[in-house]
Amino acid sequence: MEYDRIGRSYDRYRVPDPRIAACIRRGLGRAASVVNVGAGAGSYEPTDRRVVAVEPSAIMIAQRRTPGVEVVQASAESLPFPDGSFDAAMAILTVHHWADWRQGCREMRRVARRIVVLTWDPTSEGFWLTQDYFPELLSNDRPLFPPLDALRDALGDARVEPVxxxxxxxxxxxxxxWSRPHAYLDAGVRGAISSFSRMNDVDSGLHRLAADLESGRWHARHGHLAERDSMDLGYRLVVWSNEA
Structure with missing residues (x-):
């Protein structure tokens, strides 16, 4: 299982960001019960309502930060709950890891009346890391994330908003x-980013990035980013609801 291999340091590097958490809370609306599918270590689980976490990896379950939440070791493609068990289902940066993401979407629709998915649009232009150093991540021949339109259609007329x-x-x-380029040279940082584990050649891009940072070339091309507080990098919140 992929996350039994790469997920051992997620509790250190993957700390929920409060601004992203606010977007997810808005997507969940007034849902009183939530199933977190592909829950990982429990990031972004709301603390003010009933939550059940579904996660296949024992390594990730062991790193959970949300005591008191019921955890079920299972896969998204076969959720062990009756129809309509939850007000909402959430799936945060996880759909691209599922063996059959369409089946996972069907399962979420079966057990919940609202679905909130945080994902990345593979047609996005990305940013300097993917454009200049790791173009493989934007390759149409081997997309890491499901097409946004296909994901939206699988959920059923879902709305999409940028994060x-x-x-x-x-x-x-x-x-x-994106505004702290030296971080990508840290093996610990990369170890908590699954995209790197799926690449055929990471070293070439790292060597180019390190050289450009040392020579000042990166700052000459991208130093203006220091003036930005936030950026649209292609991350999207997909929300579907079948609530009366």
Whole structure:
């Protein structure tokens, strides 16, 4: 299982960002019961309502920060709950890891009346990291994330809204360090970003980034980003509701 191999330091580097958490809370609306599918270590689970976490990896379950939440070791494709068990289902930067994300979407629709998915649009232009150093991450031949339109259709006429990433984002996913380029040279940081584990060649991009930072080339091209508080990097919140 992928996260039994790469997920051992998520509790250190993947700290929920309060601004992203606010977007997710708005998406959940007034849901009193929530199932967190592909829950990982429990990031972004609301604390003011009933939550059940579903996670296949024992390594990730062991790192959970939310005591008192019921945890079920299972997969998104086969949720062990009756129809309509929850007001809402949430899936945060996890759909691209599922063996069959369409089946996972069907399962979420079966057990919940509202669905909130945080994902990344693979048609996005990305940012300097993916454009200049790791273009493989934007390759149409091997997309890491499901097409946004296909995901939206699988959920059923869902609305899509951009999620801006703060310059000091505390949740260390791929785009979190867009204003802190040296962070990507840290093996610990990369170890908590699943995209790197799926790449064929990480070293070449790292060597180019390190050289450009040392020579000042990166700052000459991207130093203006220091003036930005946040950026649209292609992260999207997809919300579907079948509530009366």
């Amino acid at each position: 801006l990433i703060p310059s000091d984002c505390t949740d260390g996913f791929l785009g979190a360090y």
